Amino acid sequence: MIEYFLLLGAFSTMLLLSFLPGYLEYRAPKDPGPLHIELPRVIEPRSEAIHFRRTIEPLANSQGWSQKQIWGTSVHEKDFKNNRGNLKITRTDGNITIPAGSVVESALIVLGDLVSQEDCRFTEMVYVKGRCQIGCRNKLTAVTSVGDLSIGKETEVLSFVDSDGTVRIGDGCVIGGLVSSSQTVTIEGSCNARSFNSRTIKIILQMNS
Numbered sequence: 001m002i003e004y005f006l007l008l009g010a011f012s013t014m015l016l017l018s019f020l021p022g023y024l025e026y027r028a029p030k031d032p033g034p035l036h037i038e039l040p041r042v043i044e045p046r047s048e049a050i051h052f053r054r055t056i057e058p059l060a061n062s063q064g065w066s067q068k069q070i071w072g073t074s075v076h077e078k079d080f081k082n083n084r085g086n087l088k089i090t091r092t093d094g095n096i097t098i099p100a101g102s103v104v105e106s107a108l109i110v111l112g113d114l115v116s117q118e119d120c121r122f123t124e125m126v127y128v129k130g131r132c133q134i135g136c137r138n139k140l141t142a143v144t145s146v147g148d149l150s151i152g153k154e155t156e157v158l159s160f161v162d163s164d165g166t167v168r169i170g171d172g173c174v175i176g177g178l179v180s181s182s183q184t185v186t187i188e189g190s191c192n193a194r195s196f197n198s199r200t201i202k203i204i205l206q207m208n209s
Contacts, residue, residue, distance in 0.1 A: 045197040046180045049144040049162035056127050060091060060109055071099055077106070087124065095130070114145075118152070125159075132163070136170070142177065149181075153189075167198070 065076035076091045088106035095112035098104065098120050107124035108114075114128045118135040126132075126140060131147035134140065134155055142159035143149065149163035153170035160177040161167060167181040171189025178195050179185055185198040189205070 045178060046160075046162055048177070049142070049160050049180065052125055052142070053127060053144060056089075056107065056109060056125075059089060060111060065091065071096065071102065073097075080107075100135070113147070131165075151175075161193075169193070 059078070059080060062078070065078045067074060067076055069075075070090075073092060073094075073096050075096075076093075078089050078091070080087045080089050089109060090104070090106045091109040091111070093111045096110055096114055098114070098116040100117035101119045102116075102121075104120070104122045104126075105124070108122065108126045110126070110128045110130070110132075113130040113132070114126070115133045116122075116135045116138055119137050120135060121139045122141060122143075124141055126143040128143070128145035128147065128149075130145070132143065132145040132149045134143065134149075134151045136152035136154055138152060138155040140155070140157045142157065142161070143151075144160070144162040146164050148165035148167075149161065150168040151157070151161060151170055151173055154172040155170065156174045156176075158176045161169070161175055161179045162181070164182050166183050167179060167185045169175070169179060169185070169187045169191045171191070173191050173193075175191065175193035177193075178197060179193050180197040181199075183198065184200040184202060185196055186202045186204065
């Protein structure tokens with residue numbers, strides 16, 4: 001008889017334990033309501049570059065620029081206040097070539113084409129209205145262009161590389177942010193980047209001779 005009650009007690013305990021998780025969930029605090037999700041919203045992978053463009057483009061037509069000669073080209077300079085403090089901006093209305101080894105310690109707006117030679121350094125973001133050709137072993141914060149964009153070998157970019165045209169990334173480049181293009185991204189050799197976004201991504205392997 002004792003064995004019967006022991007078995008009945010064990011069975012009853014197991015039966016009650018099977019309902020315990022449901023009871024605890026029932027007693028748990030309830031959410032105040034359903035989570036709101038904005039379904040029509042489109043997440044744009046290029047949002048960081050687009051935000052930078054929308055911030056910098058209106059400045060090109062603003063007043064208060066001072067003019068000077070640098071690298072054999074007439075440029076305009078202006079101080080702009082943002083959430084990080086004062087930002088110095090350099091603007092050129094035409095094409096510009098930046099000599100090898102130059103250091104650009106301001107945000108750069110180029111309303112033509114930009115060519116930088118080897119070993120240049122840009123401490124702030126770069127916006128190019130035309131085509132952009134970055135030389136080998138350059139160091140940049142970020143760069144975006146309306147025209148085609150090429151990044152030379154062994155160049156380092158802390159943040160994004162972005163273009164409305166095609167993007168070419170040279171061998172040995174290190175990109176800390178997104179590489180994006182509305183057309184094609186071509187990677188020539190090895191490249192270390194956070195991520196890529198484009199209609200087409202091509203990889204060209206370098207063959208050892």
